[in-house]
Amino acid sequence: MTNLRTKDIIALGFMTFALFIGAGNIIFPPIVAQQAGEHVWLAALGFLITAVGLPVLTIMALSKTEGSIAILSSPLGKVASLILTVVCYLTVGPLFATPRTATVSYEIGFSPYFGNGNAALFTYSVIYFAFVTAVSLYPNKLLDTVGHVLAPLKIFALAILGVAAFIIPTGSISPAINNYVASPVSEGIVSGYLTMDTLGALVFGIVIIHAIHSRGVTDKKLVTRYAIIASLISGVGLTLVYLSLFKLGLGSHDVAPNAANGAVILHAYVQHAFGDLGSLFLTALIFIACMVTSIGLTCACAEYFSELTKIPYKILVLILVLFSLVMSNLGLTKLIAFSVPVLSAIYPPAIVVILLSFFWKKFNRPSAVIAPVTAISFLFGIIEGIKVTSFKNYLPEIVQTLPLNEQNLAWLIPSLIVLIICVVIDKVKK
Template identity: 60%
Template sequence: MKVLKGQDILALGFMTFALFVGAGNIIFPPMVGLQAGPHVWMAALGFLITAVGLPVVTVVALAKVGGGMDALSSPIGKVAGGILAAVCYLAVGPLFATPRTATVSFEVGMAPLTGDGPLPLFLYSLVYFILVFFISLYPGKLLDTVGRFLAPLKIVALAALGIAAFVLPAGPIGDAVPEYAASPFSQGFINGYLTMDTLGALVFGIVIVNAIRSRGVESPQLITRYAIIAGLIAGVGLALVYFSLFRLGAGSHSIAAGAGNGAAVLHAYVQHTFGSIGSVFLAVLISLACLVTAVGLTCACAEYFSEALRLPYKALVVALALFSLLVSNLGLTNLIHFSIPVLTAIYPPCIALVALSFCKGFWHSQGRIVAPVMLVALVFGMVDAIKGTSYASYLPDVLAHLPLSDQGLAWLVPSVLALLAAVICDRLLGRPEHAVA
């Protein structure tokens, strides 16, 4: 029976870590640290739940069912599961996350060196997606290209930045903004959504499993075990990166007060600590981090839609790279503006799906539990999403003041109530073969 060597397992863990750590993972924690001030570690706890805990749990859940999101979503039916999968793949693929990797890496790493503007962005994104295209053409070699080469470079760069954040703080911790002073945990929890890591885990599951199979491992038990180990390695790596970036942001009040985003915080810190050479370092770090994530997302989306639509994998890689290139040239501000309400709406049902997948032994029928809970989570997630748009005034007053609504968690209490009601119905109906028609 074929097994992975220790160095292959480590490379798999590095690959999984590298796939997750993209632009959002680097730019959002410093902003949380800056705004949370003395409450930074309580905010960090909430952030780590949605940006580390949920992605690792999702990798484990997918590994148990073979890596495919279709198997995980089977309790809600083929059509609903297909729609959910398509939405997740498109959100973390060509619509938002993949183009965002190019725009963030340009604005944070390259724009200070080349100047901002449509032409530099286009030229950068063109070269960027040409690289993404060529690496993504050979998904079976991801363990070699990403796990053994790109990931270690990325880890070294992140380690250097992380150590500097603790050894060379820019200054004392500043005051918290009102939102973080009032509810640091929930603010951190919601900001963890923006990394898209849980949605990314739903997409990367099949990439991780295929990377294991590319080494000749066929045993479902071994595939699950290796995927869990890879998820845990990635989770530890993510937590270490976030802790260092929270500390970096919290100590940057004197040099980045009033910064509009985490990219500005990072740039201010690197410029302050490392001088002009810091800009070059930051450009390499961000570009490398984003490139690896873009490759993983493109491979995953191409593999999914190739199987779902029966289209050639390489043709889909071309189409995804071209579409991502076009969307990336809309600019970072527009991408973030459109992505926030979408993520706020689709995260709750995805969280419910992953959480309930570990509890299937507690009830008679998965479908009776998972489908209604996910539906309720989606409906109230959409309420949270609408509250963050210009259409908030159209919401009925009762929906605007639900429990935990101020924390952006209006979906949580209704979902728990839906779960309780579904469990009671499941108990009354009994096992499906004996259920009353």
């Protein structure tokens, strides 16, 4: 029986952590902190529940199914399970998340030097995806390239930023604004929920399992154990990074008053803390952060669609990278406009499937419980998706009166009600 060496277990945890931390994870907490003001740690509590807790639970759930979303969602039935799996992979892969890593890393790190022209973005994205392709073509070496090299570089850069946030403060704490005044915890929960890391975790599960297999570990119990350890290491890392970024954004009002987004705060802070070298440091950090996430997404999508279609893995890597290259040159605004409604619709059913997977053995017929609850969460997820489009005015008035509608969690209470009903029926009918 093959066991992982300690250094490989640590590298696996580092790799899992690095896969999650993209540009969005780095630029989002500072703006939450600035807007939450004196209520920042209440908002942080809510944020950590959904931005750390849910992704870690997702990896744990997938560790028992060899990283397969299809097995995890099997109680939905073959057709519904296939649709959910394919949509998850496409959405957080070549349709949105992978191209976004290139677009965001360019806009944050390189546009100050090369401008916002189409030619500059195209040249950058070609170079960027050439790196992604070079690493993604060899998934069995992922633990070596990402776990032992890229992830430590990423962690080192984040550690510098995190330590600086505590020893080089920026200024006074600003008052809370918007929903952070009255309900900082629930607003933090929604903010963490909207990072979409849980969907990312659904895709990364297969990458983590294959990384364990690449070291010759085949025993299912050991694979599950190592995946759970990796998820816990990544959870600790994510928590430390988010707390330091909240601290960074907490006093940022003096250097970046009323910032439009977290990127503005980060630029202002690194300039304040490190001078002109700060911009170069931020560029390197964002580049590595996005690169690792893009590699993970490309490998995961190629692995899944290779199993589904029997097309060779390396050919799929090239197809996915070329598609992502084209999509990245549409621009960030169009990418977001296209993807957010889809993400809003599939996130609720994905959460339901993940959480209920831990209770399969408690149900007499898991499909009779999980399928109806997932269906109702998907129905309300579609409503959430419509709410962020130009068709929102066509929704009936009653939608606006639903509990937790303002927090984008209108699906939660109906799903809980259907869950209770289905569990009772399941127990009574046996």
